[in-house]
Amino acid sequence: xxxxDSSRRSLFHAFAAVVAAAAxxxxxxxxxxxxxxxxxxxxxxxTGNTSFxxxxxxxxxxxxxxxxxxxxxxxxxxxxxxxxxxxxxxATFLSxxxxxxxxxxxxxRSSYRERYPGTDxxxxxxxxxxxxxxxxxxxxxxxxxxxLLTMLGMFTLPSYGGNRDSVGWKLIGFEDAHAFxxxxxxxxxxYPGFAAEPEIK
Amino acid sequence: MRSQTYRDSxxxxxxxxxSGAAGGVIARELxxxxxxxxxxxxxxRISPQTRRHDELADWYLGGFTNDAVKNPxxxxxxxxxxxxxxxxxxxxxxxxxxxxxxxHYTANFWRFHEIDFIERSxxxxxxxxxxxxxxxxxADLEPYYTKVEWEIGVSGLAGASPFxxxxxxxxxxxxxxxxxxxxxxxxxxxxxxxxxxxxxMAINSQPYRGRAACVHCGxxxxxxxxVFAKASTLTTVIPEAEATGxxxxxxxxxxxxxxTNKQGRVTGASYFDRDRRERSQRARAVVVCANGxxxxxxxxxxxxxxxxxxxxNSSGLVxxxxxxxxxTRALGVFEHELNEYKSVQVTRILHDFYDSDPKRxxxxxxxxxxxxxxQPTTWAIRTATEGPPWGSAFKARLKxxxxxxxxxxxxxSLPIESNNITLDPALKDAWGLPAIRATYEDHPDDLxxxxxxxxxxxxxxxxxxxxxxxxxxxxxxxxxxHLLGTCRMGNSPATSVVDRYHRSHDVPNLFIxxxxxxxxSGRGQPTMTIQALAFRAGxxxxxxxxxxxx
Numbered sequence: 001x002x003x004x005d006s007s008r009r010s011l012f013h014a015f016a017a018v019v020a021a022a023a024x025x026x027x028x029x030x031x032x033x034x035x036x037x038x039x040x041x042x043x044x045x046x047t048g049n050t051s052f053x054x055x056x057x058x059x060x061x062x063x064x065x066x067x068x069x070x071x072x073x074x075x076x077x078x079x080x081x082x083x084x085x086x087x088x089x090x091a092t093f094l095s096x097x098x099x100x101x102x103x104x105x106x107x108x109r110s111s112y113r114e115r116y117p118g119t120d121x122x123x124x125x126x127x128x129x130x131x132x133x134x135x136x137x138x139x140x141x142x143x144x145x146x147x148l149l150t151m152l153g154m155f156t157l158p159s160y161g162g163n164r165d166s167v168g169w170k171l172i173g174f175e176d177a178h179a180f181x182x183x184x185x186x187x188x189x190x191y192p193g194f195a196a197e198p199e200i201k
Numbered sequence: 202m203r204s205q206t207y208r209d210s211x212x213x214x215x216x217x218x219x220s221g222a223a224g225g226v227i228a229r230e231l232x233x234x235x236x237x238x239x240x241x242x243x244x245x246r247i248s249p250q251t252r253r254h255d256e257l258a259d260w261y262l263g264g265f266t267n268d269a270v271k272n273p274x275x276x277x278x279x280x281x282x283x284x285x286x287x288x289x290x291x292x293x294x295x296x297x298x299x300x301x302x303x304x305h306y307t308a309n310f311w312r313f314h315e316i317d318f319i320e321r322s323x324x325x326x327x328x329x330x331x332x333x334x335x336x337x338x339x340a341d342l343e344p345y346y347t348k349v350e351w352e353i354g355v356s357g358l359a360g361a362s363p364f365x366x367x368x369x370x371x372x373x374x375x376x377x378x379x380x381x382x383x384x385x386x387x388x389x390x391x392x393x394x395x396x397x398x399x400x401x402m403a404i405n406s407q408p409y410r411g412r413a414a415c416v417h418c419g420x421x422x423x424x425x426x427x428v429f430a431k432a433s434t435l436t437t438v439i440p441e442a443e444a445t446g447x448x449x450x451x452x453x454x455x456x457x458x459x460x461t462n463k464q465g466r467v468t469g470a471s472y473f474d475r476d477r478r479e480r481s482q483r484a485r486a487v488v489v490c491a492n493g494x495x496x497x498x499x500x501x502x503x504x505x506x507x508x509x510x511x512x513x514n515s516s517g518l519v520x521x522x523x524x525x526x527x528x529t530r531a532l533g534v535f536e537h538e539l540n541e542y543k544s545v546q547v548t549r550i551l552h553d554f555y556d557s558d559p560k561r562x563x564x565x566x567x568x569x570x571x572x573x574x575x576q577p578t579t580w581a582i583r584t585a586t587e588g589p590p591w592g593s594a595f596k597a598r599l600k601x602x603x604x605x606x607x608x609x610x611x612x613x614s615l616p617i618e619s620n621n622i623t624l625d626p627a628l629k630d631a632w633g634l635p636a637i638r639a640t641y642e643d644h645p646d647d648l649x650x651x652x653x654x655x656x657x658x659x660x661x662x663x664x665x666x667x668x669x670x671x672x673x674x675x676x677x678x679x680x681x682x683h684l685l686g687t688c689r690m691g692n693s694p695a696t697s698v699v700d701r702y703h704r705s706h707d708v709p710n711l712f713i714x715x716x717x718x719x720x721x722s723g724r725g726q727p728t729m730t731i732q733a734l735a736f737r738a739g740x741x742x743x744x745x746x747x748x749x750x751x
Binding site: 068138148151156168169171174176183184187194 | 254255256385387398419427535539540541543576585592593595600
């Protein structure tokens with residue numbers, strides 16, 4: 001439990017570092033406008049081609065994302081197209097993260113090559129090897145950045161390139177609708193109405 | 202409808218700096234009283250109906266709030282520490298658009314209680330704090346609380362809470378429909394002998410004053426209401442102000458200095474327009490409603506040879522006594538789905554622990570409410586910091602989203618002089634103006650109160666039959682959306698910045714009304730009180746103007 005807590009804390013701090021790095025040089029308002037432009041131009045696509053990551057980088061990033069939210073009896077980050085979101089984000093509305101991320105990714109690639117000599121692709125490691133290696137590296141800036149981008153790619157609007165077919169929302173049971181009507185859940189179905197308690201004092 | 206416009210050179214009765222919860226209300230009150238008014242707002246005028254439930258744009262990329270790059274801030278917990286630049290979300294987060302934070306707030310609208318205004322007299326002094334009574338009482342403010350409920354529009358059930366202060370009218374609308382979190386909260390709290398009640402919310406439960414009823418889409422907290430059911434000043438009092446033909450709301454007008462003359466009176470405000478041209482609007486009086494961070498910053502930036510420590514700052518208290526309200530939560534997972542992502546955040550609250558109780562061994566009290574909090578992306582990011590952060594165990598936790606709720610706990614913050622807003626000596630914003638430097642460290646009693654309230658929240662979840670209850674770690678706060686106390690009200694010019702009518706003690710035609718006016722923090726949910734103060738201030742300031750006393 002103790003070691004688990006410390007890994008949580010470290011991940012949290014790593015998030016903070018990523019988030020701090022994410023700010024420059026574009027202002028968030030500009031980023032927001034860039035997103036709107038990208039929408040208007042229909043640029044945020046879901047094709048197999050990447051625009052920032054190389055094919056080899058994309059394969060590794062996808063493999064890491066797929067360990068963060070694995071595919072099992074339900075779709076995970078792979079099916080959500082998280083890697084396409086990440087590639088798009090780094091090429092456009094989060095381009096200020098791109099240079100740092102490429103460096104972080106290079107460090108990560110060296111780390112598994114060193115541990116598994118002769119390997120040139122994280123994706124080609126067995127699932128157990130991948131998990132074992134991520135346990136050793138899940139407090140690095142690379143992992144924190146990939147984690148944050150995976151969450152954004154899994155759960156934000158599908159129009160940004162991830163969360164394909166809303167698989168992220170389906171996974172957690174979220175429905176995006178303009179309106180809902182009561183009852184909203186199981187426990188408010190048979191609510192008899194509010195009755196005030198007797199006066200206190 | 203086209204609203205009035207004025208030239209900079211025209212002498213208007215009032216310039217109001219800021220169009221948020223307070224500025225919007227005062228603009229309406231003054232313009233309806235026949236005054237000519239120009240509202241200068243930093244941010245743009247957005248169209249809420251065009252928003253798209255977009256967590257990425259509106260929450261993660263800044264949306265219509267202050268921008269960490271263009272409006273940077275530094276933060277430290279003590280004055281002897283180096284203040285760190287806040288590069289992502291600023292430490293002090295506020296609305297930067299017409300409507301201010303009333304666009305993206307949660308809209309919890311409970312009133313402060315009688316005790317909040319006289320707590321220092323009742324409890325006695327607290328060493329090393331600025332704990333003080335207000336110069337007004339609950340009774341002074343009651344008519345204006347009622348005015349907020351009827352003019353802004355609040356849904357609720359009068360008489361439900363045995364702890365509620367006296368009121369002169371019921372709410373204009375019945376409470377919003379209860380959610381599963383509200384039912385469970387009520388069930389758990391009643392088992393413990395406590396008094397959960399329907400939450401008062403500034404969200405329409407039925408059509409009201411030309412605005413639609415809530416459609417329960419779930420995007421309140423951090424988002425602008427697309428159907429206008431949540432009451433922002435952008436969709437309530439500001440259109441009413443403009444309809445008088447007396448009021449111009451000028452967006453993207455960033456005030457950097459309040460101008461003064463040799464007589465020590467204000468003469469208007471200088472600002473950058475959207476093209477970053479320096480302009481200056483003349484006015485007979487100025488009302489600053491720029492929020493608890495930007496208001497003291499503007500007064501400090503307005504220093505000149507006549508007012509070397511900043512405008513209205515002979516007490517030295519401009520920017521001091523910053524209060525955030527403590528906040529924490531207990532999380533519960535239940536057997537069946539609640540679907541808390543639907544509808545308004547909060548449908549039940551509880552005030553059994555509102556008052557301070559010496560038996561607890563520390564000062565403080567608070568209110569509890571039932572909610573989930575985040576929408577999907579924030580749920581996922583938060584879940585990663587509160588359990589296994591990746592892999593199948595993480596995925597399993599993510600799936601608990603529809604079966605989860607939290608009890609959110611809102612508590613007191615003591616006013617401490619060393620918690621404050623100052624001008625950063627080095628960092629500038631994109632306009633070349635000094636950045637806000639925030640210094641803040643929770644008082645030990647505030648953290649003890651947070652822990653006490655969180656324990657009660659966890660007990661409610663247990664009593665309601667949660668399968669699992671967890672408590673989020675309680676740590677010192679390093680950010681807030683509640684920006685309170687930095688130009689406090691009071692009777693003495695030596696110990697306060699504004700008087701009981703929000704007139705600055707030092708400058709007779711300068712008024713200040715927003716979160717900065719609060720003397721004590723209340724127990725969270727300050728916007729209702731800020732707006733009651735604004736209705737009261739607007740009425741008095743209009744009287745002063747008519748009597749030639751500005």
